Amino acid sequence: MTGFGRAPHHVKVPLVPVDGSGVTGFVQLTQLPHGGTNINVVVTHLTPGKVYASFYYESSDCSAAHDPLGAFTAHNSGEGHLHAKVDDNLNQIGSVSVRLGPDFGTLLACGAVGAVNTAPIVRSTFPVNGATGVAIGAKLTATFSEAMLPRRSTRAASL
């Protein structure tokens, strides 16, 4: 069993539609104190009455080998819910998917859980460090390794 280290105990990630499926929602994962993870999958924009299933992966993009979380049927509202407990710890789960039944071969949405186990980084900036001759009206940009929470204040980016 992998040590928990500084890994988070609770995370929530969005389900991102795959190939224009339109299926969205979110996944909540909670590390259990004595090992294992509780996983809640909330899915929207499904076809009412159809059967779907969720799986989890070591990879962060819902690829390669996977283990089942369970199947569920979409409600009349187009929503589907699934709750499962797995033996793997939170820091061992890379992603969670939603697939279409009955064979569950079609990937509809993927939630990248693995990204939450690594801190975001700044990949590039404009101007670059050490730049000279920058226009006085220039805007500054920073490109991160992942999407960031929008901020209303400027406390996180200042001159």
Add this chain to the structure above:
Amino acid sequence: MTDTVSYAGVTATFTPAGNLAPLTAYTATITTEARDLAGKALAKNVVWSYSTWAAVWCEGW
């Protein structure tokens, strides 16, 4: 006018309230208050420096 920060995808854009001073050195900082969608912060502040060019081009030389 106030400084603003906008987001598009993985890129954040900081727009100063007004023009910067010409021929001046600046330091920009993104602090660990910046967080991803899961609430995870940068591991450390990211700091970079740059300097501005003259404000006015002299034409007709």
